[in-house]
Amino acid sequence: MDQKTKGAWLLHHMFKLQRVTNTPEYENIATAGKVGLLLSGLSASEDSSLTRSQVAAIAHAAGLSTLELPELLRLLVMQRLIDQGKSGSIAVLGVTSPAVLTHTATIFDAQAPSPVECAALDFAEIVSSEPRYAPFVQQFLADTYKLSRSETTPFLDHCEQIGFVDAESLDATQRLYFNGNLFRRDQVAKTKVVLDTLTSSQGQTVRDFEVQVRQNGCVQRDLAERVLTPELFRRLLAIGMYDLNEVSNTSESMSYVTLPAAFSKFGSSALIDDALDLAKAFVACLSYGMHRSNRNRGRISMLHTLMAKLIAGQWVGPATAIGEDYKVLEFKRVIEVRQEPPAFSMRLLKKEVGELALRVLTDGDTSDVGLLGFPASPVTKYTRPEDSRALVRKQQVPVSKKATAEMLLAIRAGGVK
Template structure:
């Protein structure tokens, strides 16, 4: 497993650990993951200086406790020579999303993690390739990491309770493990296997919907439910066949679907969008194209806009910039400042993470992100973004409570189907 993939799993596990009250036994995972999350939030492609006020805001937005966690995380990043600290703030050396993940992996290794912590990463990786029986993977992990039977049992229990992997009971003696990254890579055969497990009418509906989604890049949840029907929608989103992202403002929350492999044309989607930055970027840009009025700065030529940002140019000034990109500001993707261009003054936008803009441009070029893509995005500025894994958890909990059998057949065929 390369460092970027390992770093992605550490971020994944840390986000899961954040949802439990006790991280006992996984302190190194949590510390390394939090350090990686902070590093991503404060970094840019070029060296950047972050003052203390901005550091606190970015940390809070990243769910980092500024009283107890932030000082320790800054200390860890300083020890790794990734930042220089002064009384007024910190200087961050040029760090991309990919290198942030590599540094996360290095930090984890430097903390001398336990075999169990390391094994949970291997478990998640294995469960993302195809669903696997718990008994089968237990033997492999025990041999690889020299874990005794009680340690393996505890590891699997922790993995299920914390959410490192998902579980489905096939019988009293068989438990199937998988996770939400199943369709982020090598997805063609897996999708075919899912289709083969469905009824003929469901196959046709899902095939038409998937093709429609490929063309449009993203489709609203309401439109998806109408197209697929509630039952089929719950089935396929519970296993991660589609990503659900949610954008919010002061009046409503609106969800939309994208393909998990939307950013994987050139590399691993799981690695590229480990921090959900690209999907947040696409959602904000789509809003600017579809719902922002012309007089306040509606995006007319999205490719030209993104290309200019990727080249390092500032765009604007228009009023919309000060309002519509708050999510991206809080994630450290863009910087908004007052500026002057062509005799006009006002809010200007600059891209801090070039690779995120490149991914957004790639997704938009691959699909038709137009006024037909998201018909019901909020009409006020987007102020919150909830990533796919958090939303899949909600759908999966609801689906599992209703009927565990609804996904069992699809998971089983993924495990036994050819080409995996």
């Protein structure tokens, strides 16, 4: 596993660990993931400086506690990624999102991780290319990490309970492991195998729907459920064939669907290129700006012109909407906002995130889709696709779970990797 891929899994596992308690055996994964999350929040494409209060606010927005922050900053100093001043201010080296993953992996390696922690990363990786039967995984762990059968059984259960991987029982004796990253690589071949498990009518419906998503970049969840039926949509979502993104504010929540592989660069993987879902969050906010913001507040009408200026590092504005509609992007340090009374201007801090978001939105015609119907108030929260998928998995009824297992088995039997 290369360092970028390892860094992506560290972040994935760290988010899962934040939802459980009493997992000291994975402490190095949690620490490295939090350092990577903090580095992403602090850094920009170019060198920058931040005050003590800005650092504290960024850490808080990332869900990091005041007690954790000093140690996480110390680790970044040790890696020479930041310099700390006596006042608590810091200077940060210019770091791209892929570089964040590499540094996250380097910090993990420096902590002398246990074999169990390394096994948890490799386990997730091998079941992200194709679903794997339990005996295969047990043999892999025995060969690679010298774990006995008595050690692998509780390890597999623990990984499933935490959420590092998912599992489906095909019958009383067969268990199949996978995770939500199945369709971030080799999506076309895997989609074909899944379609073969559906009726001809369902298969054609899925093909037609995927054309719509590819053309528009994102579509609303209610459209997906109307075209596919709620049951079929949940089954496909459960195996990771689609990403479900949720944006919300004080008035309402809205979910929209994207294709996992769309957020990747040519020849790469969306697991690496958008590991922290920053481009997906950017797409959500841009869609809102294009379709719901009032023109008097600064509605986006010329996307290419706007993004060309942002990607070039220029300030855009002033407009009232900039100070209100892009708070999620401010929290994640994707953009910087400054006040120019009575309005606001912004500039892009993470160039590669803007480039990826623009490509997703402009591969097709986005004139009639996006966050239509979203109330005219700020987007203040973004829910990651993996969190949405995990919730759908938990809510599946037995019949739906059986259909999901059959799809996974088809991918496994088809030898798609």
